[in-house]
Amino acid sequence: MISFESDYIAGAHPEVLKRLIETNLESLPGYGSDPYCESAKRKIRETIGMPEAEVYFLTGGTQTNAVVISTLLADYEGVIAAKTGHVSVHEAGAIEYTGHEVLEVPQKDGKIAAETLKEYLTVYYGDESHEHMTFPGMVYLSHPTEYGTLYTKAELESIAAVCREYKMSLYLDGARLAYGLMSHDTDLTLSDIARLCDVFYIGGTKVGALCGEAVVFTKGNMPKHFLTSVKKRGALMAKGRLLGVQFDALFTDDLYFRIGRHAIEMAEKMKEIFRKHDIPFFIQSPTNQQFVILENKWMEEIGQKVAYSFWEKLDEEHTVVRFATGWSTTDEDLKALEEAMETMNN
Amino acid sequence: MISFESDYIAGAHPEVLKRLIETNLESLPGYGSDPYCESAKRKIRETIGMPEAEVYFLTGGTQTNAVVISTLLADYEGVIAAKTGHVSVHEAGAIEYTGHEVLEVPQKDGKIAAETLKEYLTVYYGDESHEHMTFPGMVYLSHPTEYGTLYTKAELESIAAVCREYKMSLYLDGARLAYGLMSHDTDLTLSDIARLCDVFYIGGTKVGALCGEAVVFTKGNMPKHFLTSVKKRGALMAKGRLLGVQFDALFTDDLYFRIGRHAIEMAEKMKEIFRKHDIPFFIQSPTNQQFVILENKWMEEIGQKVAYSFWEKLDEEHTVVRFATGWSTTDEDLKALEEAMETMNN
Amino acid sequence: MISFESDYIAGAHPEVLKRLIETNLESLPGYGSDPYCESAKRKIRETIGMPEAEVYFLTGGTQTNAVVISTLLADYEGVIAAKTGHVSVHEAGAIEYTGHEVLEVPQKDGKIAAETLKEYLTVYYGDESHEHMTFPGMVYLSHPTEYGTLYTKAELESIAAVCREYKMSLYLDGARLAYGLMSHDTDLTLSDIARLCDVFYIGGTKVGALCGEAVVFTKGNMPKHFLTSVKKRGALMAKGRLLGVQFDALFTDDLYFRIGRHAIEMAEKMKEIFRKHDIPFFIQSPTNQQFVILENKWMEEIGQKVAYSFWEKLDEEHTVVRFATGWSTTDEDLKALEEAMETMNN
Amino acid sequence: MISFESDYIAGAHPEVLKRLIETNLESLPGYGSDPYCESAKRKIRETIGMPEAEVYFLTGGTQTNAVVISTLLADYEGVIAAKTGHVSVHEAGAIEYTGHEVLEVPQKDGKIAAETLKEYLTVYYGDESHEHMTFPGMVYLSHPTEYGTLYTKAELESIAAVCREYKMSLYLDGARLAYGLMSHDTDLTLSDIARLCDVFYIGGTKVGALCGEAVVFTKGNMPKHFLTSVKKRGALMAKGRLLGVQFDALFTDDLYFRIGRHAIEMAEKMKEIFRKHDIPFFIQSPTNQQFVILENKWMEEIGQKVAYSFWEKLDEEHTVVRFATGWSTTDEDLKALEEAMETMNN
Known part of the structure; x- marks a missing residue:
């Protein structure tokens, strides 16, 4: 029908599949150390215009959120998210499984306003006993949101400013990033996102890959020994080439x-x-x-x-x-x- | 001043302290296997009129909530609580630390209405993709609530009925239970609570003990090898007598x-x-x-x-x-x- | 070179790749509910001669071990494994990340002897304070082991008997199962494994798939709401077809x-x-x-x-x-x- | 009998009990912010001759081990301990519950030799795929050990040197520290321990307190927002005075x-x-x-x-x-x- x-109803985009076929017989080292992963990372860095960015490939969206959030947060911190955010509702408690709280804030059309954040933080830090409450250590946004809506450049800048003021990481879930970037109704570019966010991911599963998400750390903030933490979470793929080849194809000829x-x-x-x-x-x-x-x-x-x-x-x-x-x-x-x-x- | x-500004109630002094030199086995723990458990069972109830002593409120909730929930379940509930706000993410989500619902004066619960569950089970969301496996109430308010007997009965319908445990946080039971404005007795809840705790720390909370499992539902799970959470006291003697005193002469x-x-x-x-x-x-x-x-x-x-x-x-x-x-x-x-x- | x-140096076996190509454009539902997953499960059940077995596809070996072990163990239990077992050494603490202890026992050539198990259990249960220690709830074997060695039928039967006696699950990590089954020096068949183990997995990643492992629960013991627990661990693949199509190919014409x-x-x-x-x-x-x-x-x-x-x-x-x-x-x-x-x- | x-068969030492009685009626702030906690910390700092040391009171030994180890380790790290160490055997998996692996090494009479450590680390770092294994981030010793034995000053110095070389924390479990320090057969002083270890605890429960252990961070290394992490683990006592008063007594007149x-x-x-x-x-x-x-x-x-x-x-x-x-x-x-x-x- x-x-x-x-x-994500279909398999891989033909250009992605073609590269998988072409490279299928090559003998390659595992765990993401193959040349296709390297090439894909380089192309992503070039595309966002940030030669120093660190890129890491994971398999799916919930996994990526759990890995990124739990490795970047301090022990005493949680992540702020819209009440409708994917991490708040549709991940079966994957963030909580890592031992961290999702601090839900009100949203409109799936989006968090900088003012909402500010208010949350003012109340939190205004509470004399806030050390008995989870510290807000990160803000999670999805772009496009779960309702298909988009942040404007001005909105993301305001949110990023709040994050900087309160020393929180800004993390953008780009499971459907391509559709946000190519929307007729957006003024937010990939470079803006890379500049304003501390970490974000470029979704592959919902944009033509069989699986795969590319996490981008933009501020030299990739957690130390990240591979080990990824492995510890059961998220390290033996044939890392599967992710590398696909993202290499996705970032070839603007696919x-x-x-x-x-x-x-x-x-x-x-x-x-x-x-x-x-x-x-x-x-x-x-x-x-x-x-x-x-x-x-x-x-x-x-x-x-x-x-x-x-x-x-x-x-x-x-x-x-x-x-x-x-x-x-x-x-x-x-x-x-x-x-x-x-x-x-x- | x-x-x-x-x-919890003062030490132990004089009658509690007296018993600690009187028993101080006795040689007693550890980890809750002493006769004072036994006696205290018996007295609690008698007081609530439930000879089969299982009683277990823990040290503090947050610890008790984390231990009880995480051992009673299934892997795929979370606990429903008021947005203002102690587990939602003031425990620094202790429930999430155990890998379980707190499912926040709206409240009024610190209380959850049975209708609110019902609506939450209707939406949840009405969602075709609810398997991607945390299952609601327990309802957490505090009585008195964080705002000092109380559930009426009718309210607790309605909530218990919803819990039974949806096969969720009903857990009542009685950190300040004595003040609820002795309020001039309540029709809810300790026996009612024992009858309607699957598990609740009788708070000691805020009612005259130096520390200690008595968890009561009312339906033969104390988790198997509970001592081991308690130990695993760092919550097993070597000198269990400290808890036993205090609760024995608290349940002597209606203290x-x-x-x-x-x-x-x-x-x-x-x-x-x-x-x-x-x-x-x-x-x-x-x-x-x-x-x-x-x-x-x-x-x-x-x-x-x-x-x-x-x-x-x-x-x-x-x-x-x-x-x-x-x-x-x-x-x-x-x-x-x-x-x-x-x-x-x- | x-x-x-x-x-796992090469991509997919050509017959696996062919099926991925042929099915690439089909519109299929996500999360493992597609007909290829169903077909693959049916073929696996037929191959092992166990029509009631439950089959579930996951992405990689460490992930599979963590998901299976953590959902089957009770809170107070750990898993017994050889000191050289993959879960003991080479998974960066993935089992511990789920909150469960790996109970290491001595091995020979990567294998555990039934006598070793028995001795471990005798000492454990003979210790009067064993409730202060992690209960052994499962035995983990790898077959072939990390050293390429194999259990004989008699050895696996002895181990299974110990597991039954002590009410522990027997779990076999078959990351390289094909190579064990086709060895010139084995008397252990897939049917034997299915009969003797409570759960095992048929490794795909190391046997011609791009990724994927098929977990088989043989005793009606697949954890309730397993999909939710899998999702919670970030292990649920959106395009579940990727796993289903591959295993369908692997179990077609004895591939x-x-x-x-x-x-x-x-x-x-x-x-x-x-x-x-x-x-x-x-x-x-x-x-x-x-x-x-x-x-x-x-x-x-x-x-x-x-x-x-x-x-x-x-x-x-x-x-x-x-x-x-x-x-x-x-x-x-x-x-x-x-x-x-x-x-x-x- | x-x-x-x-x-830990008896209650509190009479001098400890006396102070609890004397201070019982005082109105004091909670959670360790009372003057007795301050006084006890000051006395401990003076006793070890380290005015800058940070001291924190917790309730019991297993709890202390779990809190200290899990807050000091990085995500990708585990703790090295003797196979007979309390954290390896007798804590029901409390360390693993925090998501960290206990890396067991051989022991003699309950003690780890510096050479054993060195060998473990040489093999670990000599393994080209050690990033797939848990990083050793801390060494756990108990002194006295579970067998009542003691490290000599030279032994502890050697171990500390290995820890420094490999950038691991050295943590000493002093559940029974008093008995080690006062042994007729030791050359290791409290000052030595404070100087050589990054963190250790002075056990109270087994040395005359009703409960309580004093954790000492000697290198400005108390984890940030430690109170919040303690609360998150259910280990924050409301009436912190109970711990403060007892340790104040224990460190008065050399008790x-x-x-x-x-x-x-x-x-x-x-x-x-x-x-x-x-x-x-x-x-x-x-x-x-x-x-x-x-x-x-x-x-x-x-x-x-x-x-x-x-x-x-x-x-x-x-x-x-x-x-x-x-x-x-x-x-x-x-x-x-x-x-x-x-x-x-x-």
């Missing part, structure tokens, strides 16, 4: 950005289809995930023609569902969506 | 309840003093902790005469402070408070 | 066993080469890893022609090195090894 | 050393009794714990007259048992022991 269920651009174009066309059929948007998303409100009776019928994701119940008669585009989304897919919509209107 | 800073009653009487008199001097209450508390709103200019002046605890800033000119009574609070203390108040009014 | 460095057989044949030829050149074996290994003793002066020279792994220093003048075969080892590779050896003898 | 079961001296005198007399009755010593212990070998038939009979601890089975007919002295051991107790021995000989 035509599927908009997620941006990462081309994938992002394609998915955004598909999403914009998709939005047109929804608008044309008067499907209300649950949230205004400028990225590849679109959240729309469907009447329950239509929801099921449409679901027999195209696949989407359940998001949440809105009320007794309406449900929020998510349609996502990705590298494999085609105009034919959109046509099928349009046809499904038309059935509904008849 | 006269102090209302907390209910635990007499301490509670005394502190409540002192608190009621204290409330009169506040009312007489038009000091507004931040919250209506029927227990030994009173939260009042002081103008900042008076706050400091009063603080030079009697000690209290900072609670939180209310606005630019007012602060919420806490005055607590305990076994050692005397009429002379209250007189000193009254005098401090009078100065203020002049 | 020709490499015998490990059995898993053909890979094993090929590597064993290559290893046997390799042993001939060593014997012919009077290279002493450090240990008698009937599997794909061969440990030989090289004079230091030759070690370096040979290393310029073929790659191997450093294992350990034997004395000032000799070093133990490992040569491994795998699916990609060819007769040409062996010829190169032979030539390197001949240079040495001249 | 007369008991030599352990050095700590007087207790040590008394127990050593009693132990020396006890040794005479054993020698006189030809009871063989399992180990030569110059401290308050004596390990002797009893024939099983006598063991039980003696056990009806005086209490001791089972240690381990020696062979079918003999058992090793421990007799310990402490502050409460009297000449009458020894007389009872002698009488029990005499019965045996008849």
Whole structure:
């Protein structure tokens, strides 16, 4: 069936797969010490214009969040995140499993405001007994957020300023970074992110790789003996080449950005289809995930023609569902969506 | 200085101290296997009218919460608690340190409503991808709450019913249980608590002991080899007698309840003093902790005469402070408070 | 360079890669719920002749050990392993990271004897204060071991009997299982392993997959809500298909066993080469890893022609090195090894 | 019954108890911020002649080990300990519970030799893949050891030199420190220990306190926000005075050393009794714990007259048992022991 269920429904982007095939028979050392990992790291450093940045490849998003957060936080620290943040809700307690608290703060459309942070910190440090509470040691943002929304450059700068003032790391979860960077509605570049964040990751799994996320430490702050800490968390891949080759391909000929651009174009066309059929948007998303409100009776019928994701119940008669585009989304897919919509209107 | 800073400002209640002195020279086995631990457990079981209950002594409140919650939860479960719950805020991440998430829910006056729980669970289990989220495996209540408020019998029954429906344990943090039980404004008895909760603890540290909390498992649900799990968490006391002798004293001649009653009487008199001097209450508390709103200019002046605890800033000119009574609070203390108040009014 | 460095130097076996290519464009659900995972599980169940077995795919060996051990052990339990076991030495403390102790016992050639186990348990349970010590809750074996050696059927049966007597799980790490099963010197079949162990894993990473291990729970003992526990440990792959497709290929047309057989044949030829050149074996290994003793002066020279792994220093003048075969080892590779050896003898 | 079961069979030393009684009614701030904690810390600093040392009070030995080790180690590090060390065997996995590995090394009479350490480190760092193994970050010694034996000054200096060379912390578990310092057979002073170790603790529980251990950080190395980390581990006592007052008493008028001296005198007399009755010593212990070998038939009979601890089975007919002295051991107790021995000989 035509599927908009997620941006990880298909395998690898053909250019990624091609490189895996081409390099398959080479004898390479393990654990990330192969030349493809090196090459991919170099290309990423060049792309973000930061020759000194440290890059490390991990397998998936939850793993990356747990590894990065738990190795950068001090023992007495926790990580501030939006109440809707992936680390707060959808990781089955993976951060807590590392012994660290997620300090939830209010959000709007999936985003944290610098003012919210400031207020949290003022109350925290204003409390005479705050040593009995978890110290806020890091701010976690996702960009795009879990609702497909984006931080503006000004917003990220304000947040980064608060982080610097309170000596907290700023960490950006870029599971879908390509779709944020290529959005028609953003003024935030990859270089901005690299400059403002202490650490962020460039998501591969949701942008054309079979698996893999590239963590970038921008301030000489990669934890010492990071490989050992990664191994200790069961996150060190023996055939590290699998990650290296894929990211090498993603950062060759701008593939990462081309994938992002394609998915955004598909999403914009998709939005047109929804608008044309008067499907209300649950949230205004400028990225590849679109959240729309469907009447329950239509929801099921449409679901027999195209696949989407359940998001949440809105009320007794309406449900929020998510349609996502990705590298494999085609105009034919959109046509099928349009046809499904038309059935509904008849 | 006269102090209302907390209910743990003084040492042991004289009757507790007396027993420590009397038994000091006896040669006793360690780790809780002495006859005083046995006797104290028997007396607690008799007091709650539950001969089969299992009782275990630990040293402090945060430790008790961490040990109980982490040994009763399954790997994939977290504990639901009020956003203001002690485990949510004031334990420096002790629950997360055990690898479990605290699932915060909204509260009113420090209390969770059964409806709030129900709604949380409906949303959780209604989410098709809830297996990617921490399962709610236990409900944590404090009674009295962190704001000195109390659950009614009907409220606790409703919460217990939700817990049974969703197969979650109900755990009650009774750090200040005596003050809840002896409040003039409660219909909830110790037997009710034992009947409705799966596990609760009878706080000693804040009710006349030097240290010590008595955990009560009411449903044959004490975790297997609990001593080993306690030891593993660094919570097994070599001279377990220190806890046994103290609880044996607290449950002899109703001392635990007499301490509670005394502190409540002192608190009621204290409330009169506040009312007489038009000091507004931040919250209506029927227990030994009173939260009042002081103008900042008076706050400091009063603080030079009697000690209290900072609670939180209310606005630019007012602060919420806490005055607590305990076994050692005397009429002379209250007189000193009254005098401090009078100065203020002049 | 020709490499015998490990059995994970190359990418995927061509038949595995072919299936990844063929299925690449299919839209599939995530997290292991795709039909290839289902098919692979079914084929594994059929192969071991255990239709009720539960199968779960994880990414790598250390991860698998940590996930399996930490979800099967009770809070108060640890896992018994050989002092040379992978979990004891080469996982950077991954088991301890989950809060569980590895209880090391003496070994011979990488193997634990049933008598050793028995003695450990007799001393443990004979100690009156054993509740202050970690309970032994599981036995971890690797087969082949880290030294390439194998348990006989009788040995595994004896160990399994001890496990049953003491109510411990028996867990077999089969990172290189294919090479054990296809060894010329074994009487232990996959069915025997499935029958005798409570849980084991069929290694993919070292047997032709890019990544992936198949955990098999044989006694209806897969931990409840295992997916959630896996997610909590950062080990849930979004594109679970990557694991499913590969294992589906590995268990089609006996590929898993053909890979094993090929590597064993290559290893046997390799042993001939060593014997012919009077290279002493450090240990008698009937599997794909061969440990030989090289004079230091030759070690370096040979290393310029073929790659191997450093294992350990034997004395000032000799070093133990490992040569491994795998699916990609060819007769040409062996010829190169032979030539390197001949240079040495001249 | 007369008991030599352990050095924690009795309550508090009378001088300690007296101070608890005298200060009982004082209103004091909580969590270790009271003047008795301050005074005790000052006295300890003076006693060790190190005005800059940082002192922190915790409740028990296992707790202290877990808190100190887990806050001083880096994420990728473990602690080296003797195979017989308390942290290796008798703490139910408390160190592993904090996520850190105990790296066991061979011992003799409970002691680690500097050469053993050196060899361990040479092998570790000589292994090319040591980044896949836990880094040794600390050495744990107990003094007296679990067998009552003592390090000499030269031995501790050698070990400290190895620690400095390999940038590891040196941590000394002084649960029974007084008995080591007052032994007739030691040249190691408290000042030596403070100078050579990075951190050590002065045991209170086994030396006259109801509970309590004083951790001393000697190199400005107390972990930042230690109180928060202590709280996070459930180890922060609300009535910190209980620890402060006791240690203040123990370090007033040399009480700590007087207790040590008394127990050593009693132990020396006890040794005479054993020698006189030809009871063989399992180990030569110059401290308050004596390990002797009893024939099983006598063991039980003696056990009806005086209490001791089972240690381990020696062979079918003999058992090793421990007799310990402490502050409460009297000449009458020894007389009872002698009488029990005499019965045996008849």
